[in-house]
Amino acid sequence: xxxxxxxxxxxxxxxxxxxxxxxxxxxxxxxxxxxxxxxxxxxxxxxxxxxxxxxxxxxxxxxxxxxxxxxxxxxxxxxxxxxxxxxxxxxxxxxxxxxxxxxxxxxxxxxxxxxxxxxxxxxxxxxxxxxxxxxxxxxxxxxxxxxxxxxxxxxxxxxxxxxxxxxxxxxxxxxxxxxxxxxxxxxxxxxxxxxxxxxxxxxxxxxxxxxxxxxxxxxxxxxxxxxxxxxxxxxxxxxxxxxxxxxxxxxxxxxxxxxxxxxxxxxxxxxxxxxxxxxxxxxxxxxxxxxxxxxxxxxxxxxxxxxxxxxxxxxxxxxxxxxxxxxxxxxxxxxxxxxxxxxx
Amino acid sequence: xxxxxxxxxxxxxxxxxxxxxxxxxxxxxxxxxxxxxxxxxxxxxxxxxxxxxxxxxxxxxxxxxxxxxxxxxxxxxxxxxxxxxxxxxxxxxxxxxxxxxxxxxxxxxxxxxxxxxxxxxxxxxxxxxxxxxxxxxxxxxxxxxxxxxxxxxxxxxxxxxxxxxxxxxxxxxxxxxxxxxxxxxxxxxxxxxxxxxxxxxxxxxxxxxxxxxxxxxxxxxxxxxxxxxxxxxxxxxxxxxxxxxxxxxxxxxxxxxxxxxxxxxxxxxxxxxxxxxxxxxxxxxxxxxxxxxxxxxxxxxxxxxxxxxxxxxxxxxxxxxxxxxxxxxxxxxxxxxxxxxxxxxxxxxxxxxxxxxxxxxxxxxxxxxxxxxxxxxxxxxxxxxxxxxxxxxxxxxxxxxxxxxxxxxxxxxxxxxxxxxxxxxxxxxxxxxxxxxxxxxxxxxxxxxxxxxxxxxxxxxxxxxxxxxxxxxxxxxxxxxxxxxxxxxxxxxxxxxxxxxxxxxxxxxxxxxxxxxxxxxxxxxxxxxxxxxxxxxxxxxxxxxxx
Numbered sequence: 090x091x092x093x094x095x096x097x098x099x100x101x102x103x104x105x106x107x108x109x110x111x112x113x114x115x116x117x118x119x120x121x122x123x124x125x126x127x128x129x130x131x132x133x134x135x136x137x138x139x140x141x142x143x144x145x146x147x148x149x150x151x152x153x154x155x156x157x158x159x160x161x162x163x164x165x166x167x168x169x170x171x172x173x174x175x176x177x178x179x180x181x182x183x184x185x186x187x188x189x190x191x192x193x194x195x196x197x198x199x200x201x202x203x204x205x206x207x208x209x210x211x212x213x214x215x216x217x218x219x220x221x222x223x224x225x226x227x228x229x230x231x232x233x234x235x236x237x238x239x240x241x242x243x244x245x246x247x248x249x250x251x252x253x254x255x256x257x258x259x260x261x262x263x264x265x266x267x268x269x270x271x272x273x274x275x276x277x278x279x280x281x282x283x284x285x286x287x288x289x290x291x292x293x294x295x296x297x298x299x300x301x302x303x304x305x306x307x308x309x310x311x312x313x314x315x316x317x318x319x320x321x322x323x324x325x326x327x328x329x330x331x332x333x334x335x336x337x338x339x340x341x342x343x344x345x346x347x348x349x350x351x352x353x354x355x356x357x358x359x360x361x362x363x364x365x366x367x368x369x370x371x372x373x374x375x376x377x378x379x380x381x382x383x384x385x386x387x388x389x390x391x392x393x394x395x396x397x398x399x400x401x402x403x404x405x406x407x408x409x410x411x412x413x414x415x416x417x418x419x420x421x422x423x424x425x426x427x428x429x430x431x432x433x
Numbered sequence: 434x435x436x437x438x439x440x441x442x443x444x445x446x447x448x449x450x451x452x453x454x455x456x457x458x459x460x461x462x463x464x465x466x467x468x469x470x471x472x473x474x475x476x477x478x479x480x481x482x483x484x485x486x487x488x489x490x491x492x493x494x495x496x497x498x499x500x501x502x503x504x505x506x507x508x509x510x511x512x513x514x515x516x517x518x519x520x521x522x523x524x525x526x527x528x529x530x531x532x533x534x535x536x537x538x539x540x541x542x543x544x545x546x547x548x549x550x551x552x553x554x555x556x557x558x559x560x561x562x563x564x565x566x567x568x569x570x571x572x573x574x575x576x577x578x579x580x581x582x583x584x585x586x587x588x589x590x591x592x593x594x595x596x597x598x599x600x601x602x603x604x605x606x607x608x609x610x611x612x613x614x615x616x617x618x619x620x621x622x623x624x625x626x627x628x629x630x631x632x633x634x635x636x637x638x639x640x641x642x643x644x645x646x647x648x649x650x651x652x653x654x655x656x657x658x659x660x661x662x663x664x665x666x667x668x669x670x671x672x673x674x675x676x677x678x679x680x681x682x683x684x685x686x687x688x689x690x691x692x693x694x695x696x697x698x699x700x701x702x703x704x705x706x707x708x709x710x711x712x713x714x715x716x717x718x719x720x721x722x723x724x725x726x727x728x729x730x731x732x733x734x735x736x737x738x739x740x741x742x743x744x745x746x747x748x749x750x751x752x753x754x755x756x757x758x759x760x761x762x763x764x765x766x767x768x769x770x771x772x773x774x775x776x777x778x779x780x781x782x783x784x785x786x787x788x789x790x791x792x793x794x795x796x797x798x799x800x801x802x803x804x805x806x807x808x809x810x811x812x813x814x815x816x817x818x819x820x821x822x823x824x825x826x827x828x829x830x831x832x833x834x835x836x837x838x839x840x841x842x843x844x845x846x847x848x849x850x851x852x853x854x855x856x857x858x859x860x861x862x863x864x865x866x867x868x869x870x871x872x873x874x875x876x877x878x879x880x881x882x883x884x885x886x887x888x889x890x891x892x893x894x895x896x897x898x899x900x901x902x903x904x905x906x907x908x909x910x911x912x913x914x915x916x917x918x919x920x921x922x923x924x925x926x927x928x929x930x931x932x933x934x935x936x937x938x939x940x941x942x943x944x945x946x947x948x949x950x951x952x953x954x955x956x957x958x959x960x961x962x963x964x965x966x967x968x969x970x971x972x973x974x975x976x977x978x979x980x
Binding site: 232233234235236355356357358359360361362364366367368398400401404405408 | 445446447448498500501503504505507508511512513514517518521522850853854855856
């Protein structure tokens with residue numbers, strides 16, 4: 090039987106279904122794993138995605154985009170195949186795409202995060218392994234140096250840093266990608282025992298609305314406005330996208346300490362290059378043990394590795410006795426924290 | 434060690450001097466004196482000898498983390514730091530060792546050197562089982578001999594001074610030699626940093642070196658030529674020679690005690706009166722020659738662990754003095770430069786001559802003879818200047834001659850370390866073996882690298898570019914990679930750089946037959962097509978000019 094999914098110039102293509110998954114060039118019919126810009130691009134004829142992702146996609150693609158939603162687990166016949174979407178734990182509405190064709194099952198996971206003990210994320214459904222014959226996996230953090238501490242611990246470190254700032258009469262500026270990361274941070278930090286008030290940047294606030302519309306109970310916090318007087322506040326935490334670093338916007342906060350939350354902050358070099366006071370290792374992607382456990386849980390004998398450290402993961406899986414190969418995709422960025430990858 | 438690791442993280446995380454000094458003061462206030470002794474030693478640049486070979490650390494890390502070696506190496510290439518790679522791949526600790534820093538250093542780390550491989554293995558694995566990721570990072574740095582941190586010695590001295598309410602200059606002076614590799618710090622030596630020692634008990638303690646700035650622009654901006662003393666800037670090893678109590682000590686600029694390496698200088702200094710301290714340059718100098726020998730000869734001698742009669746005869750070393758810091762047991766550093774020089778000459782010590790060119794243009798003309806004299810240019814020192822500490826003030830300037838330069842092609846790249854990890858910042862450069870006829874012939878030679886026209890590698894360089902330029906070159910390297918071997922990428926050449934260097938010498942150890950000294954990038958030559966890069970003949974011609 091020919092491969093159910095192949096790499097075409099436009100993207101990953103399922104021929105018997107007649108659709109592409111997260112294509113990078115315009116196509117007639119796209120199935121989208123999640124709303125990050127490198128996976129959900131404009132210009133396709135029709136979009137199918139998990140229904141909680143639709144609000145985020147609309148924020149990105151405009152109100153007229155031809156979007157259609159599926160619930161997790163809901164089956165849909167397309168062409169000659171049956172597809173269903175399953176939680177990937179990455180951001181709101183992120184989904185693994187399960188494709189069944191004449192009894193053969195492929196799963197294209199997109200980006201995913203595998204929760205361990207101490208990872209409590211209330212902003213999206215946790216990753217669920219799906220049994221399959223062929224598993225298409227990301228490898229953003231596909232090296233054994235990437236091992237995450239439980240997120241509850243990292244949130245504690247953030248709170249300690251924030252409390253320290255407050256004690257020194259400074260504010261705290263915590264930067265993270267505005268779709269997904271910012272909501273995780275907000276839910277984890279805007280708690281009753283917080284050391285000070287929490288604010289969000291306008292870009293984060295817009296996406297928070299899409300989360301709330303999908304039924305996620307995010308803490309209600311004010312949005313920063315140009316008229317805000319930071320001098321009247323004590324120990325504020327501001328959650329903002331990475332682009333504000335060093336901007337006039339950030340200077341308007343007055344004395345503050347800045348920090349960046351990303352898996353790339355594992356690397357001391359990346360941390361120092363970014364030039365922030367603190368780098369917190371806090372990712373929406375699976376770490377090395379997470380990737381290996383996810384792959385094992387699928388029971389798949391054939392693994393196709395996309396964006397990240399394909400080479401290392403393919404070789405390692407091959408040495409474990411699995412059939413492994415790589416697809417060159419245009420998701421994410423090959424460099425380790427060298428350039429700000431969007432969905433980290 | 435936990436407290437020291439926390440200090441290290443605070444210093445590493447912060448970019449603010451104030452925050453670093455505050456973190457140091459907090460540590461000094463909390464830590465017991467014998468721990469503080471070690472912390473100051475390590476932060477001020479003390480380097481214990483490597484206790485475990487790094488190859489052994491890698492093997493043990495693979496074993497402890499159950500990883501194949503290639504996979505560990507892939508992670509190492511990304512972190513650009515062995516200690517970091519090891520700290521992250523190891524499984525979570527099962528034990529908890531929380532011993533004071535001094536115990537770690539004296540009872541665990543330093544003794545490891547004496548263990549056999551099996552016992553060393555046990556010691557390393559046991560330590561890893563009991564340490565958190567950050568502590569393991571520190572442990573590997575300490576046993577692997579690669580500990581560095583982003584604080585200057587000056588900053589440590591400032592923190593010590595503020596914390597102990599003593600004068601920073603005094604601490605700087607007493608700290609000379611504190612970081613000696615063979616003298617582990619103790620509670621007593623730490624306490625001694627904080628109090629003025631009676632004169633008779635100073636032993637071989639040197640003074641902090643005074644350093645010069647590179648002169649930006651033309652010397653006319655310095656004012657009247659008559660206010661400045663001009664000397665040649667020699668290309669040797671800066672040293673301070675101390676003669677006290679009938680004994681001689683020679684200190685390198687890195688504060689290493691190097692007395693035993695220069696018996697000729699010791700013999701000479703033995704004839705000086707007690708209580709004399711001289712600052713000068715150690716130079717290889719053949720008897721009867723008017724000029725010192727090229728630096729390469731001195732380097733050859735430094736490279737030898739044993740000083741045979743043959744090497745002493747081949748590369749004799751002498752001291753050329755240029756300043757006097759102590760005479761008759763008195764600290765002379767506050768006296769004006771010209772007075773110190775007069776005292777120095779009166780002692781009959783061989784002194785670097787002053788240039789008498791009467792005005793700046795005449796001096797500039799004299800300076801043009803630098804290369805023939807095998808010097809790097811001129812030193813300008815204000816007549817009235819005291820001998821300062823470190824790179825402070827604007828009394829001493831180095832006015833170097835422009836470096837030699839060629840236009841060379843980037844052919845290999847390797848990722849840097851630390852702040853430059855994952856960025857391709859270390860480059861290998863080549864010149865053509867002959868001038869290509871035109872662009873087409875050059876292109877053809879790149880496509881068929883075994884042909885008669887070829888690029889010959891001759892130098893590596895990693896400094897001289899701005900961060901922005903590095904990012905740009907990094908992206909070109911990623912796009913033009915032809916082959917990867919380990920951390921090194923071979924690129925299809927597309928960039929020409931102007932490379933500067935201080936010296937050039939024939940060398941049988943280099944494929945090109947040529948070795949250059951202090952190569953660095955002066956600029957990217959976007960205006961220069963590949964086939965117009967320089968050739969081996971250009972280098973050979975420079976060699977004739979320069980030697």
